[in-house]
Amino acid sequence: MSEFDLIQRYFTRATPGAVLGVGDDAALLRIPGGMELAVSTDMLVSGTHFFPDADPLLLGHKALAVNISDIAAMGAQPRWALLSLSLPEADEAWLQQFSTGFFALAQQHGVELIGGDTTRGPLNLCVTIMGVVPQGAALRRSGAQPGDDVWVSGRLGDAALALAHLQGRVQLVADEFAACAAALHQPAPRVALGLALRGIAHSAIDVSDGLLADLGHILECSQLGAEIHYDALPVSSALRPYLAQPAGQHCVLAGGDDYELCFTASVARRAEVEKISVQLGLPLTRIGAIVAGSGCTVRASTGSVINIGESGYDHFA
Numbered sequence: 001m002s003e004f005d006l007i008q009r010y011f012t013r014a015t016p017g018a019v020l021g022v023g024d025d026a027a028l029l030r031i032p033g034g035m036e037l038a039v040s041t042d043m044l045v046s047g048t049h050f051f052p053d054a055d056p057l058l059l060g061h062k063a064l065a066v067n068i069s070d071i072a073a074m075g076a077q078p079r080w081a082l083l084s085l086s087l088p089e090a091d092e093a094w095l096q097q098f099s100t101g102f103f104a105l106a107q108q109h110g111v112e113l114i115g116g117d118t119t120r121g122p123l124n125l126c127v128t129i130m131g132v133v134p135q136g137a138a139l140r141r142s143g144a145q146p147g148d149d150v151w152v153s154g155r156l157g158d159a160a161l162a163l164a165h166l167q168g169r170v171q172l173v174a175d176e177f178a179a180c181a182a183a184l185h186q187p188a189p190r191v192a193l194g195l196a197l198r199g200i201a202h203s204a205i206d207v208s209d210g211l212l213a214d215l216g217h218i219l220e221c222s223q224l225g226a227e228i229h230y231d232a233l234p235v236s237s238a239l240r241p242y243l244a245q246p247a248g249q250h251c252v253l254a255g256g257d258d259y260e261l262c263f264t265a266s267v268a269r270r271a272e273v274e275k276i277s278v279q280l281g282l283p284l285t286r287i288g289a290i291v292a293g294s295g296c297t298v299r300a301s302t303g304s305v306i307n308i309g310e311s312g313y314d315h316f317a
Helices: 003-011 056-073 091-107 158-166 174-185 191-196 209-223 244-253 266-278
Strands: 037-044 077-087 112-120 124-134 149-153 199-208 226-230 259-263 284-291 295-299
Touching: 003 112, 037 077, 056 077, 056 158, 056 174, 056 191, 056 199, 077 091, 077 191, 091 112, 091 295, 112 149, 158 174, 174 199, 191 209, 191 266, 199 209, 209 226, 209 244, 209 295, 226 244, 259 266, 266 284
Parallel strands: 077 112, 226 295
Antiparallel strands: 037 124, 077 124, 149 259, 149 284, 199 259, 226 284
16 A cells, blocks of 8 residues: 555545645645634654554544644634654554544544645654634733632543553552543543633643643743642542552642643632533632742642652653
């Protein structure tokens, strides 16, 4: 099977939202009036971001999900994607499953695949995602204000706990691992939440590298600090027994791969945020506050400071 056969068979779909999609030297897009284009890209490398024998169906989902999550954090509507694949071989069974997982999530969020590239080499996946947001309405990292509540969606740490189990650092029972593995392999991008937070949140980011690392980006860009209440962090019943242990603290504070949204909003907006939570059927938890200064302090219920000696994942640390 040639490279062009591979693209035609597994990755060419109708793109009614684009002027021109897959099949030419470049795609052509028409941006609606009064909108800005939000663009992000993420690379997933075999052996670094996923196990070499990862289920291709789940991998197709995750490759797109982690990119849509970035668009969600900007309060943008995802629209188009580019997919570049480095493949050791043209394994048709693998490609069928990968593309099925990819397009299932793409259809769920109205994303059209409009191009990309394929080459032979070590297994690497790179997605570039594009979305639209009204001019001036994008959520940014730099907008946090002193006194803001710090919120997080969903639960933290399950994906990191599943990885810890797979690496033999903790031992979960079957049903606990199954629940946590879903968070690791099939994250749910919080697009609806990002859209609902326009005009309400002062800043936002998706939690991909760990809560401390990603909240730290908001703090750095906003030139402020934060105080987080450790006991307020939303966690699953599988993770809760580990919270007093270094392994659990790492999962919830620095483990990453959560793909939840962390955002800040004025205290005066609490009722609106709580209403969004009810409307979306998505838990939104207030975990602390933005303060003057710099850095993030995590406090236990006793008031003592929890320091785990790391903030999150860094490829070059």
